[in-house]
Amino acid sequence: AQSVTQPDIHITVSEGASLELRCNYSYGATPYLFWYVQSPGQGLQLLLKYFSGDTLVQGIKGFEAEFKRSQSSFNLRKPSVHWSDAAEYFCALVYGGATNKLIFGTGTLLAVQP
Amino acid sequence: DAGVTQSPTHLIKTRGQQVTLRCSPKSGHDTVSWYQQALGQGPQFIFQYYEEEERQRGNFPDRFSGHQFPNYSSELNVNALLLGDSALYLCASSLAGGSSFNEQFFGPGTRLTVL
Numbered sequence: 145a146q147s148v149t150q151p152d153i154h155i156t157v158s159e160g161a162s163l164e165l166r167c168n169y170s171y172g173a174t175p176y177l178f179w180y181v182q183s184p185g186q187g188l189q190l191l192l193k194y195f196s197g198d199t200l201v202q203g204i205k206g207f208e209a210e211f212k213r214s215q216s217s218f219n220l221r222k223p224s225v226h227w228s229d230a231a232e233y234f235c236a237l238v239y240g241g242a243t244n245k246l247i248f249g250t251g252t253l254l255a256v257q258p
Numbered sequence: 259d260a261g262v263t264q265s266p267t268h269l270i271k272t273r274g275q276q277v278t279l280r281c282s283p284k285s286g287h288d289t290v291s292w293y294q295q296a297l298g299q300g301p302q303f304i305f306q307y308y309e310e311e312e313r314q315r316g317n318f319p320d321r322f323s324g325h326q327f328p329n330y331s332s333e334l335n336v337n338a339l340l341l342g343d344s345a346l347y348l349c350a351s352s353l354a355g356g357s358s359f360n361e362q363f364f365g366p367g368t369r370l371t372v373l
Contacts, residue, residue: 145268151349160339177302180364185366187348187364188301188348188350189364189367190361193361234300234301236300238359244291244362245303245306245316246291246293246350247303248301248302250298250299251300
């Protein structure tokens with residue numbers, strides 16, 4: 145069955161430090177993959193997406209992610225974290241063709257220390 | 259250009275009651291999807307509406323039903339509420355188009371608490 149796993153429930157990093165959030169997926173083919181961010185009281189905002197082509201994708205707010213087929217992973221990275229990056233991050237894949245049904249992981253809550 | 263809007267922001271109901279949540283899609287979008295996000299979980303797909311019909315449904319009981327109006331806005335109805343229905347309900351809109359993915363834009367959600 146299609147699924148998304150985010151192994152880290154909670155991560156704390158210092159401001160200015162680098163960040164990597166892990167995401168693994170299970171899917172029968174190459175999926176469309178996404179990272180969303182959710183701030184308290186806010187809806188989900190799309191950070192970046194991978195459909196095909198270059199396996200390193202750039203997103204908004206200085207985030208990037210790398211698709212690794214051999215590891216079934218799509219990890220999110222940022223070289224220098226800002227206090228405003230504190231939020232919950234969700235990895236997701238699309239299943240269902242034209243219906244665009246999103247399957248989400250359980251999320252990683254990021255805390256940023258001053 | 260207003261994004262996706264949802265109402266109400268918060269709602270408190272008791273077990274057994276019925277609730278209706280509303281969603282207005284982003285301008286120009288014709289497809290609305292609903293997701294349930296329980297505390298500490300990722301959103302789970304409930305169903306999607308296009309051309310006023312349910313196009314696909316997730317693993318939710320028939321107590322969950324929906325409707326899409328000619329102006330593309332949508333309602334989510336939940337009957338016979340259970341404590342486990344307490345969650346953030348997210349609406350997402352998109353533009354239908356062929357077999358390719360069209361980005362879904364999410365609203366801020368409605369927080370439903372069932373007592």
